[in-house]
Amino acid sequence: MDQHTSSEISASAQIGPAPVSVADRIKSIDAIRGFALLGILMMNIPGFGMNWDFWYNIFSGPRSGYDYLTFKGVLVFFEGTMRGLFSMLFGAGMVLFMTNKKQVPGQPSVAIYYYRRLLWLVFFGVINAFVILWFGDILFFYGLFGMILFAFRKTAPKWLLIIGLSLIACAMIQNAWRYSETREKRTNYLEAITAKKEKKKLSEEQQAAIATWQQMAKNEKPDTAMTNERMRKMHSGYTTIFKYFIPQNAQGEAWEAYFGIFDMLSMMFIGMALFGWGFFNNQLSTSTYTMWMLIGYGIGIPFGYFLFNQEFVSFASRAAYVDRWLTNPNAYSEFRRLFITIGHASLIMLIYRLKIAPWLMRALSAVGQMAFTNYLMQSIICTFFFYGYGAGYYGKLYFHQIYYVVAAVWVFQLIFSSIWLRYFRFGPFEWVWRSLTYWKMQPMKL
């Protein structure tokens, strides 16, 4: 693969003994990565700072006001797309890592380093979940799934795309399956209720069917006792929050790695395919990028809007929703996500190549270059801002207000990354990661 011998690469003359020299980085990829990284915070911030009943409050509240509008904007335009974009770039990054390095005789092979690097990433994910206490960590999964990508690094883009789309199909089947189980419960319930009305004697199974559905309906409403308990815990010290998170984060990591594999892996494969076609390194024409932006947004946004409204229908009455749809429309949100993700990526590429906001692109690529540091930094800042052992803002802000925090973190990261990279080769955590991977202190200063 030699697409990335583009003009940007030779722009910088800084070639040192570092594993990946600055010169080898492709700026456009970094810019998109930076964009995705900042965007991820938009999706994560409710997890950091809102009590879980906020869903209920927004869905049952008025369909106007700042909270509602913010919620709508975030869900329609961004939900899943930033993680999707990040996954795509992770796939592309894998190909870059493998093709960038030359085998040094007498040293472990590049492949071994690749796997060591990922194993350390898994380790950092565990730290993020169990020490920094962020339950939505993704590093753990990226480390694991990246290990599968290796076998496909030489596969043709066409096949990568086919694999990625098949994985999306798997995710949809998974979703449809779960929905059909809900529908089955609903059918059993309705049958049992009819029997009850006709004053027939109910069998044990029918009684169970009624109880199951009623329990499901009850579970949709937040339990005040549990909400208060959670509030109290999140405003306590580190030990309490730690004990509270350990079991649920362990469960989360195990189940998500098993059931959530299609979500991330599909986007990684598609990212590898797009990278192979030169999408991320500015190889396509302006009109192609424009076309993909229009297609992506044109299909993705209306569809997203439709799904968003369906969420409200579903929330207002689960029963009506289940009776209305044979298959869950939500299963197709995978497509919405793919299209909007491509729309975002094309938009950034257009801004990049048309040099509309070069200063912003420079700052974004600085953020993207230190993506690992910035990702962990978001966890650190947000946990300290919201959790009880820090400033303790958990559950105290309105939904739209938490986005002020997002904006503040963005500004900070854009400035911090730009300044840091003036003096150093890598972000601080990147440096730790590299040093661990190669088991040798890496040079840091420029």
Added chain:
Amino acid sequence: MNQNPAASPSAVSETDAGRNYSLSVITGFALLGLLITSIWDFGGFTNQLQAFYYANAHKGNYKLFTTVSILLEGKMSTLLAMSFGAGIFLLVQKKASNLSIDGMDAHIRKQIWLIILGLFVGLILLFPNDLLFPFGIVGILLFAFAQLPAKNLFIVAILCCLIYAGKNYWYYADDQSDYKAYVAVKSIEKKIAADSAARSKKLGYDIKKDSASQKAILALKIKADSLVKKKDTLTSKQAGEKAKWEGLVKSLKYDSSKVAKDRKSMQSGYKKMWYYVKDKVQYKESYWLYSIGVWEYASAMLLGMALLAIGFFHRRFASSTYLMLALVFIAIGVAMAFYRIHTTTLRITDYEKFINGYAIPYNQLLPFEKILMATGYASLLIWLLRLNTMSWLMDIFSAVGKMALTNYMIQVIIAAIWFYGYGLGYYGMFEQWELYAAAAEIALVQIVFSVFWLRYYKMGPLEWGLSNLVYQQKTTNKL
């Protein structure tokens, strides 16, 4: 090792052949041994029934069961993992030479296929204790260690084993704190009972003997009384804590209705059985693998890699060394197993007493027991190989081990069809000893098949298919 340029080619190939032979003997032995305990799961000799033997008179069935548990349970999968780990090391070291795909790629692709086969065994054949899925996953995770020196491999292996043991302790500590909460709730419950008894006594006395005005005064007093204000039921949190511990104790005990339900579900048609087993399979493949399995298998595989690196499988050491290792390791392992069996009995009969009396759980030593005994068995087999005795038996083990994947699938498929509801449905209908007879039957099929197949072909059918898939070229399998 084959990368040493100083060694002459013939010497290299000789030791390599020796190494391969010892590895296949060990694999074959482990694979046949594995069946003796996995037949419990296929045939319906479940934990519940085992709990029955633990809790009741320790007669013949108990003795037979514990003997098998002491000698084989968990050791055979550990032994398989050890030889699997050694295989990783060998494959990754393999030079690209005339193949289009080098060892690294081949390794990862092989693991992905194993994972897919494992999913088939778990989610289609419905065997929850499948080994292929975890082996494939851990095989990929351990790739990063494939080129470490032997000393570091030993260190990482021991570290993994310690984490595994630590996890067992962690879960026990959870039980301990559940028990503590239970005791606290129990004392609150007692107090509530005592309080309400006191209150009703007081009220009863007052109402009977006092005049109306006194009654009114007393009523005011009672209102002010803190006893009255107190709630006389447990909060939902307290009730939950109480139920948690009681449920735990109950789940350990033998319950004939559970056994009957399990038997009925496992003997039903495919769809019903699928819904019954699916959760178990998915739990095993996700949470169990995440919390326990990965440490268990990684420690064994890393140990296998380390042993290979120091030439253990090349029969490098003296016969007396192998014999000594075998005796010492097996003796220590059996002692640990005795502790496990003894404490398991206590745990099942009276967990409350156990948790009060023991600082460590029943399975605290299990990780070491498995690893030591597996290494002991491996040493014993290599000792026998060095003595050149019983070569017919070793040839049989080697034949089975050479086509390990094929044989694993054969035993799983035969056992599933024999016992599961979608097949002949003999689940839960055999006595324990009859299950071992069934295992022997299946082993015999495997032995005969392997010996004859390898007279005409180089590799087992699945091994051949897998290697063609992995290397993406068609090779001939005929001898």
